[in-house]
Amino acid sequence: MMDAMGIFDMVLALALPWLGWRLLASPDLFRAMVLFISLGLLMALTWVRLQAPDVALAEAAIGAGLTGALFLSALRRLERLSEAERRLAFAGKREEEDEIPPERHRRAKPVAYGLALLLLAVFVLLLAWSLAQTPAGGGLGPAVGEQLGQSGVRSEVTAVLLNFRGYDTLLEVMVLFLAALGVWSLTRVRLPLQDEEPGPVLATLVRLLAPLMIMVAGYLVWIGGSRAGGAFQGGAVLAAAGVLLLLANVTVVRQIPAALLRWGLALGPLLFLLTAVVCVAAGGNLLEYPPQRAGAWILLIESASAVSIGVTLAALYAGGRPPEPPAQDRGGEQGPGRDADADAGGRQ
């Protein structure tokens, strides 16, 4: 029997690969990115259909919002190079008639390409075969359900994330921290593109949206104890608020002291590590909280992690460490903040 939801599933499942294919085949990079944002949306709907509301929340925050902003800003940054690069970055059909497009050049090696396709087909077939061999059911669902009582939370996914497999999350927070370290050690931020204040529409939007986002972030962390939600989702929404403020070039963001940002980045990982060490010192295993107070511990760690994840993702979006505090001191080649901005304005 195929009811409306069955057709819904089929359309969605067909749309995903088709979208992915068109996305990569699109000659225009901007269009590819818009398709990618849409793909994030369809993925979120898919997670809902597969009964994974936690994942759907994270995808809604990250896939549909943050990644789109990330890619669009990166594209803009690449575009701002010379005219020739801009054409290549867009790879528009009309614009590069005089040069052989790279894709056509690549097609000049049919043997290697055919071999790659063959390997790809074999890989996919092997995967499909192993998927078909995987026994249905089983899994750790019942085990998690049994132990849920002593995890301190009522949400299964949160219990797995922060109690049963807390070390996963600890390492994950560290990965985020490392990513931020990597970006900060590479470049300095040079975000402000315009010097002027945001226009009335944008200013109103920011005034309405940013507080709401921060509130929703707090709500998601809190509700994570009992149903879908938690540090990742809350942190992602918090990061979205940060990205919005960065995009609008609000003065407050530029005035945040770098030390505060550093502490914000480190807060989650530090607290998480500290908890792990305390748990081991108290005679337990790594991250084995006392069962009576596990809920409080989890909420504390989640709150700190959410703040850190938010700051980290926003910092990753900004794409570099904060500019030197006294903006006048480095009037040189790559002046921070306003100087770089005025410079860029002059070139365009």
Added chain:
Amino acid sequence: MSWQYSSAALFLLLAIVAGLGRILRGPTAADSMLAAQLFGTCGVAILLLLARGLEWEVLQDIALVFALLAALAAVAFALRTWGGTER
């Protein structure tokens, strides 16, 4: 889930798929981006329909996050793509 909810959700999903054509074909960048924004609206509507149909409150949270974050991509587009280039 009653058929009204599920068929309405299916209709909205088909609207999204139809809108994909606009992204692919849309003459200007703004057309593509607006289509993507329309998807956001459709997605919120689908989530709310499913939330009512399945009586699954969590989906309302997801719809809320969706509605909040869809604006972010639009802002990024307006400032980073539309603002500076002639397209």
Added chain:
Amino acid sequence: MNTLLFYDFSGLALLAIGLHGLIRSSHPLRKILAANLMTSGVFLIMISGARGTGQTMIDPVPHAMVLTGIVVSVSTTAVALVLVCLVQETTNRALLWQKRKREKWGRTDG
């Protein structure tokens, strides 16, 4: 007929398309997009495999892993984007395999 089974194939297809794009495309941004497609495919396969079949419960462990994976993939994407921007700014090359800015395509194979 369990229509959720479609999503398994969907994930597989996404993974294949992403891998193909990763090999095939020449622009680094497109490569990053392709890698993101691959992660989406993997997540889809994992979550699809974790669904409950009738009486059995949903397995929350893959859900937690995918949640972690989503955040990790967005952070790696951000780092990759910063790297791409830096590479392009320092070398003036739009494509990774391109030798120099003004050279003809035919001679830049390397």
